[in-house]
Amino acid sequence: MxxxxxxxxxxxxxxxxxxxxxxxxxxxxxxxxxxxxxxxxxxxxxxxxxxxxxxxxxxxxxxxxxxxxxxxxxxxxxxxxxxxxxxxxxxxxxxxxxxxxxxxxxxxxxxxxxxxxxxxxxxxxxxxxxxxxxxxxxxxxxxxxxxxxxxxxxxYCDVYAADRVVEQIDPEAYDFAVKRIMESDLTDLRYLYRFGEYVSENELKTAEYLNSLPQETIDKMADTYTEGFRVGFINTGKDLSKKSVVNIRYVLGFERVVRKAIQNFEKMGLKPTIYRAASSVITRPRLGKNGFYGGIPNKQYDYDHKDDLGLVLDKQFMERKLEVMRTVLEKNKELAGSFAGPAVMEVFGEKPFAPVTKPEAVTFSKKQEELLLIMNSRAGQITNQYIKGEERSFTIISWPLPEIGNNYPEIFDEVIRINTLDANVYEKVQQTLIDALDQGEYVRIFGKGANKTDLKVSLCRLKNPEKETIFENCVADVNIPVGEVFTSPMLEGTEGVLYVSKVYLNELQYRDLEIHFKEGKTTEYTCSNFESEEENKKYICDNIMHNHESLPLGEFAIGTNTTAYMAAKKYDIADKLPILIAEKMGPHFAVGDTCYSWAEDNVVYNPNGKEIIAKENSVSACRKENPEQAYFQCHTDITIPYEELGKISVFTCEGKEIVLIENGRFTLPGTEILNEPLDK
CATH class of the missing domain: 1.20.120 (Four Helix Bundle (Hemerythrin (Met), subunit A))
Structure with missing residues (x-):
């Protein structure tokens, strides 16, 4: 037919x-x-x-x-x-x-x-x-x-939207990409053109470079990626043996690494699903790509059509799409229950993109923006009902593209080193920071020079300091590379100004980004990307706030990976690094959901055996009664680089100040080793 x-x-x-x-x-x-x-x-x-x-x-x-x-x-x-x-x-x-x-x-x-x-x-x-x-x-x-x-x-929601759900959880339903990765002759670069994606110099040169590497290097890259996924289950107390499916997301050119990763996952009892990034207005996300994809021929084209859903989005369409999603998950609930989560390989190094906002493009009405928030929230709830947050995990790792510059092979080798740093060394140093932070009532962060940051972050209170901790000691499991301690701050008492002179978030540039907080929630914001203040606010509202009127401060973290920071300075690539690495290169602050969204009730321990108790805030605490108000389906990290950092201090209930970082250098005894890359 x-x-x-x-x-x-x-x-x-x-x-x-x-x-x-x-x-x-x-x-x-x-x-x-x-x-x-x-x-x-x-x-x-x-x-x-x-x-x-x-x-x-x-x-x-x-x-x-x-x-x-x-x-x-x-x-x-x-x-x-x-x-x-x-x-x-x-x-x-x-x-x-x-x-x-x-x-x-x-x-x-x-x-x-x-x-x-x-x-x-x-x-x-x-x-x-x-x-x-x-x-x-x-x-x-x-x-x-x-x-x-x-x-x-x-x-056709029951075709496109239904297929998208099944593609994620059922390895037998869609094996197009897996077959090409496992069966192609990867030394013959013609295979790249058989995916039906745009193949740029980045994809060609990446595959060519990977073909020049010995198998042991490929194995090291893949092992870091898959082991991070496995250890993520262990560190959060989740049972990987109950799972049988992992979703791999990557960019063309890395097939040698993905092939080895598939073999590694199969040894863990996990079969891969690898689906193409969606192209239909019915299924594609507003920003970014979710799945496998090739080169992006024109980012402005993608940006121009990010709101095409505005042609159809109303309450009836929302209910239709959500019902399709629920029906498919109910029909495949056993498969959904066996889904372990996504394993993501990101790339970076492309020329930074500053979009042009075109009045001719389709845009959402105010009512549609509200509907989109509701739809995303309810979709998250439906997903969590069948693919439970407290039972799934993830991992993310990033690799550079040839476009990053003439030193691409050197930079690639440096990133391999960064992604495989000794977690044991960082675990001890970061525990020293956490021991100081656990004494605190709040933390003060000040910028330096033109940086206007002046922020007070309120911390959760410990009832049993011998067995409890506020900060997670992140040692390169789900979030590679190693190098941060983070917490979900208390909203009450958190206030001030966050400022960054230049930052790239989801591949979009922001200049002089300034966000104000009161009681832990955003109150106003601006940047200097456009001539008019209205355009600046709209840009932030669309792409950081995701059209929410206000967002809570979902995470406060201190990045410790000074090795990555100095590599960025050495090769002049700080403006091209993904947030995954950039967030490890200074203190960062996430607006939106906490790091523990949908899994707040899981018991999580640091390597020293202490239970992490700061996993929610007063907004996410209402998740059981009103999940639509508890979650925002976004989490955007904003990092202050060390050179713009004046001081970070912990203040105890007794008023004692413990200085952690001053003038971009770690000053707390026991953390001096982090200054060695800065000295070099």
Missing amino acids: VEERYYLTLERIMKITEENTVKEPYQSYFRHVAEFLLRIHDIKDSRHTSARASMTKERLEEEMQMLYYDVLPQNYETSYANPEYAVRELGEELGAFLSALYTELRGDIGYVYEERYDYIVIGNELFIEIYNKFEEEETPSPESLKEIFYWYASD
Whole structure:
């Protein structure tokens, strides 16, 4: 039936490229999109031919460039995928919608490589229905077109949204990526083009460099990653033996490491799921990518379409999507219960991205922003019902990309060293810091020079200091590399100003970021990215606050990895480091949920045997009665680099001051070893 529907739509799309039944400028748009869909058919047609199997790397590169031509930066200014151009050419009322439609159909690139022809048929039928509307009326109303798109998204929730849930928890349901990783000849770089992702110089050179490394180095990288996942279960008192599935998320080019990681996980009794980062408005997250993906051809393109869900989001759609999610998890509750969590490999080193906000792009209304918060919160609750937070874990590790600079091999080797530092050394030093912090009533943090930070962080009170502790001693398990002590601060009594001159959060740059706190919650914020204060506040509201009116301070931590800090200075890459490493390079503060969200009731111990008691705050404490108010589904770390740090002191109930760091150097006796990389 799918095949029959496919060829019926194909026949109609071929005619669209030749006929003139729609008035200009719309006919040109439809011809262009139809030609793209025919290129997708060309790939489908050649998937099983021997000629395709023998295609040269140059031919595969040419094919990929044709598929991504429209969104590459050099062509984007005159692309219908660009809402600014689409509005200019197609009009204010219809341009943004038609740009979003084209973006939705561009998901076919991944679908055709996965041979998900039902997805392609669904998109073709949507395209034809919209085209028919333009044939019936010279200029259809935006409302009538949005209605068609709405019912497409609603009707096919039980395909796209349902498949996304199953792909995460069932290794047998979707093995496209696993097969390519395990069965491909990884020395023949043509394999990269067979994933259906954009392959940039980063992916090619990464795979090439990894191929030059001895197997023992690959093993070391993979072992650090998988062992962190295993130890995460041990350190949090969770039973890994009850689990059978792990979700691997990574970027193309690292297949040699992932192949070894799959083998390691299988020895733990875990089968991998590896799904593609979502491309449909029904399933893709607002920011970032979740799954496996290749090079990002144009980050501005992704940013322009981050709110395309605004075309369909209302209460009815929200309830529909949540019901699909709940139904699928209930049907697969045994699989969901065996899901151990995600193991994530991040990358860094790309040129920092500062987005341009385009008024032509689809945006959420205020009501939709509120609905999105509710939907994400309820989705989190449903997930936690079947994949319990107190039973799952995760791990994250980061590796540099060739784009980081000419010293890429040296930087890569340095990152391997950073990711595999001796946890035993750090455990002892960090315990010294924790022993001092455990005496405190609050901590004061001051910036230095132009840094305006002046923040008082209130600490949880210990009832039994012999057996309890406030801070977790993070020694490179779930959160690699080693190098921080962290806590969930008390909100009451926490106040002041957090300031950073320049920071990158989720690949977005912020200049002169300033956030004010009162009773542990954000009250106001600004930055200097844009000329108008309104744009600055909107930028932070969208991307740090995630459209919440206020967020609590979910985490206070002190990073101790001065080795990483000095590597960043040596190679001048501080602006390119991921938060995963950057957060270990100074004190950091997270707005949003605590580090223990959905798992506050788990009993967790530090390596010295003391129980960590600071796992919640007065907001998350209401989780049992009102989980929608307890969790925010976000956690954004903001780090003050050592050079902007004036002083961090602990103040005891008796008023005694214990200085931990002064002028960017550790001053507490027993922590001097952390200054050695700074001296070098």
